[in-house]
Amino acid sequence: MPGEFELIARYFTRPARRAVLGVGDDCALLQTAPGMQLAISTDMLVAGRHFFADVDPYLLGHKCLSVNLSDLAACGARPLAFSLALALPQADEAWLAPFSQGLLALADAHGCELIGGDTTRGPLNICITVFGEVPSDASALPVPTRALLRSGARPGDDVYVSGTLGDAALALRALQGQCTLPPDLMQAARARLETPTPRVALGLALRGIASACADISDGLLGDLGHILERSHCGARVALDKVLPLLATRQAYAGSAAQFDADYGARTALQCVLAGGDDYELVFTAPQAQRSVLDALALRLPLPLTRIATIEAAPGLRLVDARGHTVTQDFASFDHFAVAPGSH
Amino acid sequence: MPGEFELIARYFTRPARRAVLGVGDDCALLQTAPGMQLAISTDMLVAGRHFFADVDPYLLGHKCLSVNLSDLAACGARPLAFSLALALPQADEAWLAPFSQGLLALADAHGCELIGGDTTRGPLNICITVFGEVPSDASALPVPTRALLRSGARPGDDVYVSGTLGDAALALRALQGQCTLPPDLMQAARARLETPTPRVALGLALRGIASACADISDGLLGDLGHILERSHCGARVALDKVLPLLATRQAYAGSAAQFDADYGARTALQCVLAGGDDYELVFTAPQAQRSVLDALALRLPLPLTRIATIEAAPGLRLVDARGHTVTQDFASFDHFAVAPGSH
Numbered sequence: 001m002p003g004e005f006e007l008i009a010r011y012f013t014r015p016a017r018r019a020v021l022g023v024g025d026d027c028a029l030l031q032t033a034p035g036m037q038l039a040i041s042t043d044m045l046v047a048g049r050h051f052f053a054d055v056d057p058y059l060l061g062h063k064c065l066s067v068n069l070s071d072l073a074a075c076g077a078r079p080l081a082f083s084l085a086l087a088l089p090q091a092d093e094a095w096l097a098p099f100s101q102g103l104l105a106l107a108d109a110h111g112c113e114l115i116g117g118d119t120t121r122g123p124l125n126i127c128i129t130v131f132g133e134v135p136s137d138a139s140a141l142p143v144p145t146r147a148l149l150r151s152g153a154r155p156g157d158d159v160y161v162s163g164t165l166g167d168a169a170l171a172l173r174a175l176q177g178q179c180t181l182p183p184d185l186m187q188a189a190r191a192r193l194e195t196p197t198p199r200v201a202l203g204l205a206l207r208g209i210a211s212a213c214a215d216i217s218d219g220l221l222g223d224l225g226h227i228l229e230r231s232h233c234g235a236r237v238a239l240d241k242v243l244p245l246l247a248t249r250q251a252y253a254g255s256a257a258q259f260d261a262d263y264g265a266r267t268a269l270q271c272v273l274a275g276g277d278d279y280e281l282v283f284t285a286p287q288a289q290r291s292v293l294d295a296l297a298l299r300l301p302l303p304l305t306r307i308a309t310i311e312a313a314p315g316l317r318l319v320d321a322r323g324h325t326v327t328q329d330f331a332s333f334d335h336f337a338v339a340p341g342s343h
Numbered sequence: 344m345p346g347e348f349e350l351i352a353r354y355f356t357r358p359a360r361r362a363v364l365g366v367g368d369d370c371a372l373l374q375t376a377p378g379m380q381l382a383i384s385t386d387m388l389v390a391g392r393h394f395f396a397d398v399d400p401y402l403l404g405h406k407c408l409s410v411n412l413s414d415l416a417a418c419g420a421r422p423l424a425f426s427l428a429l430a431l432p433q434a435d436e437a438w439l440a441p442f443s444q445g446l447l448a449l450a451d452a453h454g455c456e457l458i459g460g461d462t463t464r465g466p467l468n469i470c471i472t473v474f475g476e477v478p479s480d481a482s483a484l485p486v487p488t489r490a491l492l493r494s495g496a497r498p499g500d501d502v503y504v505s506g507t508l509g510d511a512a513l514a515l516r517a518l519q520g521q522c523t524l525p526p527d528l529m530q531a532a533r534a535r536l537e538t539p540t541p542r543v544a545l546g547l548a549l550r551g552i553a554s555a556c557a558d559i560s561d562g563l564l565g566d567l568g569h570i571l572e573r574s575h576c577g578a579r580v581a582l583d584k585v586l587p588l589l590a591t592r593q594a595y596a597g598s599a600a601q602f603d604a605d606y607g608a609r610t611a612l613q614c615v616l617a618g619g620d621d622y623e624l625v626f627t628a629p630q631a632q633r634s635v636l637d638a639l640a641l642r643l644p645l646p647l648t649r650i651a652t653i654e655a656a657p658g659l660r661l662v663d664a665r666g667h668t669v670t671q672d673f674a675s676f677d678h679f680a681v682a683p684g685s686h
Contacts, residue, residue: 027420044461
């Protein structure tokens with residue numbers, strides 16, 4: 001069996017491009033351009049919790065980096081580099097080769113280079129720290145940056161969601177045997193779960209337009225909730241705008257109503273509102289930006305759906321088509337509150 | 344039981360000081376001063392591999408960050424910030440409280456602030472990514488930096504080791520029941536294993552003096568070997584200079600000779616040359632720097648021992664007091680080649 005250093009060299013060492021120094025020394029060296037700041041995010045993915053232990057390693061490599069690039073997207077940061085720490089039950093080349101291919105293919109697509117890391121034996125665990133750059137802005141208060149933050153939402157702002165929501169969570173339910181989906185819909189939903197697309201281009205385009213932004217990793221309600229909390233405000237979310245975001249339900253052979261009849265209206269709501277693993281962006285913007293955002297949606301192209309309005313009163317209120325408040329008890333995904341293996 | 348976000352907030356959220364933005368958004372924001380580069384290193388520590396699962400969590404918190412600060416020291420970087428990703432079997436406050444105290448006490452001692460991270464349920468795993476700063480240097484070739492690299496050693500350079508070596512490995516053997524040490528020596532050796540001191544001040548002082556540097560985490564031979572490999576040269580290591588670095592052997596009640604009689608001369612060699620967990624620095628410097636380094640050792644104060652000379656011929660040669668080559672088969676620590684639980 002090859003040793004640790006040989007394994008690292010074989011699958012993860014590539015010449016530094018933008019970094020001053022890449023893999024192979026005690027530290028990597030990164031230099032930001034004048035006037036730029038480094039945006040940094042870390043995510044740890046654990047077998048049996050964030051993915052099935054037997055998942056295709058190529059897809060897993062893609063997903064691990066996606067999750068991190070999604071955090072950069074949420075800040076409007078341009079990907080630069082990442083480091084990878086990996087615990088593996090054994091130094092298995094049949095796993096490492098496709099894992100590194102899936103990981104590095106996505107990295108290359110975003111010009112995001114691997115600059116360092118660590119490997120060790122242990123229960124499968126993948127920890128990526130990603131680095132992006134955003135312009136600094138001395139005039140911005142209280143944080144001197146042009147990065148998109150969670151804290152900038154203001155009463156009257158619109159709330160938008162990119163893409164579609166809940167299909168990854170629905171695919172997970174199906175994989176866990178809780179339901180069965182028609183094959184074509186299952187294939188599409190499963191792709192959302194296994195190969196999410198980080199919304200990097202959207203995040204970059206939203207700089208100077210969005211007032212606040214977060215990525216949806218733990219479910220819409222939870223992640224919009226983070227924006228509301230950090231912005232000290234509330235929101236009124238229109239359910240009839242949100243439910244159609246479940247693509248599987250919209251494409252269901254019978255109809256959305258038939259989907260609700262077959263799978264339960266509550267299933268649809270749970271997946272859309274608190275499903276997790278969406279890796280879309282939820283963001284707020286002043287109403288004056290509506291036409292700009294309509295044009296952006298066409299240009300990307302990526303649906304940007306207005307689902308709510310920011311209000312001064314704290315809290316998140318769900319309302320039906322007639323504006324009546326809907327009681328909700330959907331919990332955001334909590335990595336400690338839910339039993340292992342469920343996510 | 345408190346939820347994930349509540350736990351993070353309680354033990355790991357502190358106001359950002361030097362960072363533009365700290366814990367609580369999708370990304371942290373870090374800005375380096377003009378003319379500075381960011382040095383980045385990641386280490387993943389796994390229960391049963393890098394530490395005993397029942398180790399005092401305060402000491403573990405200290406050690407996890409030490410290991411990373413040691414990488415910054417090896418590059419001559421000044422600590423700035425770190426991110427922490429944590430997988431825990433359960434959200435256990437009795438563990439989290441002392442762990443965060445040990446971690447943050449060392450962080451504060453080095454002005455290194457926690458700027459972000461991730462927590463999840465899973466087998467105990469601690470992954471820290473640390474950020475330091477070093478001056479850039481456009482005139483330095485081939486890497487435009489004033490960071491200490493592994494690649495700068497030149498034939499004729501002296502090779503130095505800081506502090507003492509091998510006592511951590513000896514303590515580990517004792518804890519595993521392979522030997523018994525006198526209580527006072529065990530206490531001292533165990534402190535080396537459990538609360539290593541990252542040589543940050545030494546690393547900073549070596550900028551402009553050392554030609555190459557690495558930290559000794561996997562054993563002297565392995566880590567000096569990295570310098571030789573990256574510098575395309577070799578070294579002649581004097582065993583009679585290296586063996587006295589095992590402090591336990593020097594302090595042994597009888598004598599160093601009695602230690603060898605009681606524990607085996609090979610045990611001493613194995614611990615000093617390939618023990619791992621030392622977190623000292625091994626570095627090279629032109630002979631013209633000898634008096635500067637003697638003065639530095641007094642100022643820090645920290646022993647800096649000259650153990651070898653760099654030679655043009657690749658490879659690492661061990662020689663005895665009479666200059667005769669000693670055959671050696673000590674393997675550097677390899678996180679995949681050694682059975683789990685042994686380190």
